[in-house]
Amino acid sequence: MNSLRAQISKILTWSCVDGPGNRMVLFMQGCNFNCATCHNPHTIGQCDSCGECLPVCEPKALSLVDGRIAFEPSVCTQCDACLDVCPISANPMVRSYTVQEILDLLHEHAGFLSGITISGGEATLQLPFIRSLFSAMGEDVDLRHLTRFIDSNGHLGPVAWKSVLEVTDGVLLxxxxxxxxxxxxxxxxxxxxxxxSARLLHEAGKLYELRFLMVPDATDRDEEIDSLIKFVQSLDGPVRLKLNAFRTHGVRGAAAQWPAMKKKRVEAAAERLVHAGLGPVELPALW
Structure with missing residues (x-):
């Protein structure tokens, strides 16, 4: 099973905002949502080798081979011009990794890591890879101390969730x-x-954090915060909450012109959550 492959848009060898401690993060390619507020819209689609990106790639890291886009990372300057011109919100720089290749990378950085988080896009679209990777980590004496997290939009059925939760330490939903x-x-x-999914994960003891994006004149409304409070209260137990604030960085389409979320508005929502007896509540690290 270590030969299973995943389409990965980007790998961070360390991150302190994608779960507890210092984590390696795999940003999987492809998403089943098309969020107007997405700040990584290039992770949504799958490259169809249309070739629109070729003229803007000055270092010639991209080429067309047998009708398919080929990427040579050794000459890429990470200018991301190809992402800006892609008509279907895809990433032509996606690379295919085996489970064994990720295990090797984890071994290289294990001494500095608390765990790994599989993000996206939508991580669970490549669930067999996650199951295989997490299972292999649990069987590896040098990696089993690392916690295994999934960052998800929750659009996954209960049977599929149950198939991976046994080897998963937590979910950021x-x-x-x-x-x-x-x-x-x-x-x-x-x-x-x-x-x-939030209910299922909470009952299974796997809901590490429930995240809620506050968007001006939309999800920041009192009705939405009331619904958040009622929903968390219905879960019958403590839930770690994180309020995120909408920013236009990376956003495409009409939402790129929407106003950014005000800090005071997010802080006021956090106060309401705490007053309702919920929490802990985490606020954005940067504004």
């Missing part, structure tokens, strides 16, 4: 909105599965 129509407006998907 995003709730984009509670009002069903607003959620569809922001993501083009229903929120029913995300809410069901």
């Amino acid at each position: 995003d709730i984009k909105a509670f009002d069903p129509e607003l959620h569809v407006h922001l993501t083009e998907r229903s929120n029913a599965r995300s809410l069901a």
Whole structure:
């Protein structure tokens, strides 16, 4: 199973904002949501080798080989011009990794890490790879101390969740909105599965953190914060909460012109959550 492959947009060998401690983060390519507020929109689509990116790649790191885009990382300058011109929000610099290659990378950095987080895009679209990687980590005497986390939008069914939770230490789950129509407006998907996932993960003791993105004149409304409070209270037990603030960095389309979330508004929402007896509540590290 260590020969299983994943399409990975980017790897961070360390991060302190993607779960507890210092973590390696794999940003998987592909997403089943199309969030207007996404700051990594290039992780949504899958490259169709249209060739639009070739003229803007000055170092010639991208080429067309047998009708498919080929990427040579050794000459790439990370200018990201190819991401800016892609018409389908894809990343032509995606690389294919085996489970063994990621295990080797973890061995190289294990002494500095607390764990690994599989993010995206949407991590669970490549669930067999995650199951295989997490299982192998648990069987490796030099890696089994590392915690294994998934960062997800929750659009995964219960059977699939249960197939991976045994080898997963925690899930960072995003709730984009509670009002069903607003959620569809922001993501083009229903929120029913995300809410069901939050309940399932909490009951299984795997919901490490529930994340909520505050968007001006949308999810920052009192009705949405009320719904967040009621939902967390219904989970019957402490839940770690993180309030994120909408920023336009990396955002495309109409949302790029939306106002950024005000710090005072986020702090006020956090006070309401704490007053309701919820928490701990984490605020954005940077503004």
